[in-house]
Amino acid sequence: MSVLEIKELVAGYDERVLIRNLSFLVPAPAFIAIIGHNGSGKSTFLKTLTGHVPFKGQILLQGQPYVSRAGTIARALSYLPQKNNVAFPIQVRELVVMGLFRQKRLLDHYTPADYDRVEATLAHLHISHLSQRSFTYLSGGEQQLVWLAQLMLQDAPIALLDEPTQQLDVYHKKKVFDLMAGWVRENQKTVLCITHDLLNLLPLEGYVLNISQPQPQLEKISPEVILAHQQFLEEKLAPAIGV
Numbered sequence: 001m002s003v004l005e006i007k008e009l010v011a012g013y014d015e016r017v018l019i020r021n022l023s024f025l026v027p028a029p030a031f032i033a034i035i036g037h038n039g040s041g042k043s044t045f046l047k048t049l050t051g052h053v054p055f056k057g058q059i060l061l062q063g064q065p066y067v068s069r070a071g072t073i074a075r076a077l078s079y080l081p082q083k084n085n086v087a088f089p090i091q092v093r094e095l096v097v098m099g100l101f102r103q104k105r106l107l108d109h110y111t112p113a114d115y116d117r118v119e120a121t122l123a124h125l126h127i128s129h130l131s132q133r134s135f136t137y138l139s140g141g142e143q144q145l146v147w148l149a150q151l152m153l154q155d156a157p158i159a160l161l162d163e164p165t166q167q168l169d170v171y172h173k174k175k176v177f178d179l180m181a182g183w184v185r186e187n188q189k190t191v192l193c194i195t196h197d198l199l200n201l202l203p204l205e206g207y208v209l210n211i212s213q214p215q216p217q218l219e220k221i222s223p224e225v226i227l228a229h230q231q232f233l234e235e236k237l238a239p240a241i242g243v
């Protein structure tokens with residue numbers, strides 16, 4: 001059974017098709033970097049996978065057709081959007097513990113054991129010192145690391161991340177790419193990660209999918225492949241064609 005299969009996917013908005021006839025197969029847990037120019041449709045593709053953008057074609061998650069069972073989809077996917085705002089004051093540990101929501105019933109309380117898992121995850125990300133801080137006062141990069149902690153607790157087999165390293169310094173960018181590589185290698189997760197940080201991909205095992213190309217397909221990461229995509233992306237994006 002494949003982890004993820006996309007067959008002749010067409011997706012976009014009323015006036016614009018952004019993803020046209022995309023097909024690929026991820027047979028086993030893997031890291032997939034989704035790259036492309038600004039506005040090429042990378043976020044649109046992830047939002048298609050989360051059910052927020054209408055599509056034609058087929059999406060199979062762990063062998064199940066996308067439209068078959070909503071519960072299956074929710075359990076299979078975790079998603080970290082590009083912009084994730086919190087409009088109320090909340091402590092970091094309270095925000096991170098919400099990552100366990102799938103494992104809880106509606107009125108269940110979080111237990112001391114749940115908070116132990118939160119602390120262990122924060123420690124794994126080297127941000128234990130943020131645990132008691134108020135989330136809204138953290139820096140953009142610190143907030144991004146907190147969202148990653150919450151995503152890790154969700155523990156879904158397929159993680160979708162929209163530019164998780166966008167606001168991070170070079171040290172933390174590298175750490176987060178190492179972390180995602182670890183999820184694949186040690187926890188058999190599949191990670192689809194939108195990024196503009198092509199150089200960070202060089203040491204990784206996995207694939208790139210360049211949404212700016214006319215026929216995007218999975219290509220194994222190697223220095224040559226990354227360099228070719230870097231050069232491709234340094235050119236202007238061809239204008240998208242309307243429906």
Ligand SMILES: Nc1ncnc2c1ncn2[C@@H]1O[C@H](COP(=O)(O)OP(=O)(O)OP(=O)(O)O)[C@@H](O)[C@H]1O
Pocket residue numbers: 013014018036037038039040041042043044045
């Ligand atoms: N809900 C929407 N309705 C109509 N058009 C939209 C909608 N959301 C996004 N778009 C447009 O679709 C295009 C692709 O947007 P998308 O966010 O998928 O690009 P992206 O590749 O993720 O870009 P970036 O690298 O800048 O994050 C953009 O031109 C955007 O304005």
